[in-house]
Amino acid sequence: MSVRVRFAPSPTGALHIGGVRTAIFNWLFARHHNGKFILRIEDTDRTRSTEESIAEIMDAMTWLGLDWDEGPFRQSDRLSVYQGYAQKLLEAGKAYRCYCTQEELERRRKGAEKQGSAYRYEGTCRNLKSYPPDKAYAIRLITPEMGSIEVHDLIRGTITFDAKEIDDFIIQKGDGFPTYNFAVVIDDVTMNITHVIRGDDHIANTPKQILIYNALGYDIPEFAHVSTILGSDKAKLSKRHGAISVVAYREMGYLPEALVNYLTRLGWSYGDQEIFSREELFEKFTLENVGKSPAVFNPEKLLWLNGWYIRNKPAEEIGKLVIPFLEKKGFQVTLDDKLIKIVNILKERAKTLVDIADSAEYFFIEEVEYEESARKKFLIPESVPIFEALIDKLSSLTDFTISELQSVFGEIIEKRGLKLVQVAQPVRVALTGGTVSPGIFEVMEIMGKERVIEILKKAVHHISKS
């Protein structure tokens, strides 16, 4: 039987880091086994589900390259399916109508809590002889009173639950909607899901779901419960920990491959390897190498990986990606030779696309803005003769290339008995406004002869004026 897995988010907000890792594991598992990856939207919570959220989930998954083979299916489209199955169980005597009111149940639950124990439905309506004609009812599954339920988990081994811990739980609410546990099972059955890979917060639901499979007479799929992602305080990752939505990472200039690589390695490993191409992931990903213990999300390592991917991607591609970030800063740019050259020297020292856009500023800006401390230290009267000598020599250059520039600088430092740094730094400040930039010859070459001379003259003017 071929592998079929699903990712089933509820559309009640942004797709976040924790959720998307579950999606990635399912996706990789499907690709590894040449199976199908299905997207299913669990939108039975009508008050909290939104269309925007559905759109955002699909947008984020598309950006990450998590292509799904079927779906998105929506639970809200399938109400009658659930009701049909619930009816079947009712007729088979495996479930019963419950007329207990929610208020009454709430009261009993409170009472049990006061005693310090968990509330379990006592089966009040289990053997009802007659039904009140017009009253709404919930449907409860008849569950075994003794014995144990074993969950076979591909990551954790066998987990055993005592049947006594599970009460006759509701499978269909008073309004005719299925409860989560019921809908999940029906969906997984009807979609022929072979492996249920999900977060470990669902472990406690699993025995209940197994009971539903049993009552319906269907085969139980394989289960794999992946550990949670934690924040730096070891609590479950949430908004408190800063940016956690996938879209936020796109906006911060992260590359999808970096995020996928990082999130996959969080809880999964393949020996000592850190960097994986998409194809390698497909080939190497197995559930055996998924760890059991929860992992703390480490933004620094993600940043490092992102830098790695930026450095190792061709400048043309990075250039294309960086354009929207430059436009956001108000620069109109196209993917031309100049931009590619700029990206080429900047990507070596950037960790995000935002970094590149920020440090590219001086190539596009009209007037160089000097950083105060840099200006004070390097745009001083002593620099004027250097700048003037440079202007003079550069003016007569026909080839404005790195090697030509190198020899011009060489002549100047030799004549004046200076070190290269003593010339390079003032020039750097004059051209870029700061003390940090790529190699000064590269910067000059990209800026071009006219622009460089113009800027150097401005610097001279600036010094003499102040």
Add this chain to the structure above:
RNA sequence: GUCCCCGUCGUCUAGCCCGGCCUAGGACACUGCCCUUUCAAGGCAGUAACACGGGUUCAAAUCCCGUCGGGGACGCCA
């Protein structure tokens, strides 16, 4: 409270199933050095962990028991 899961450097992890090759390996971060026109990148080196306590064994990070710690679940939410 009950049930369940988890526990190797600060963090992600290898090793654990099938005890010895572990004076516990790699990566991020951090520190130092090298390279160097600044900053990165790169190279080299360094700091840093088997939660604790009992067993079993010639030998335990690895097997067993207990303790402690962290997390999750206990809904007519998903």
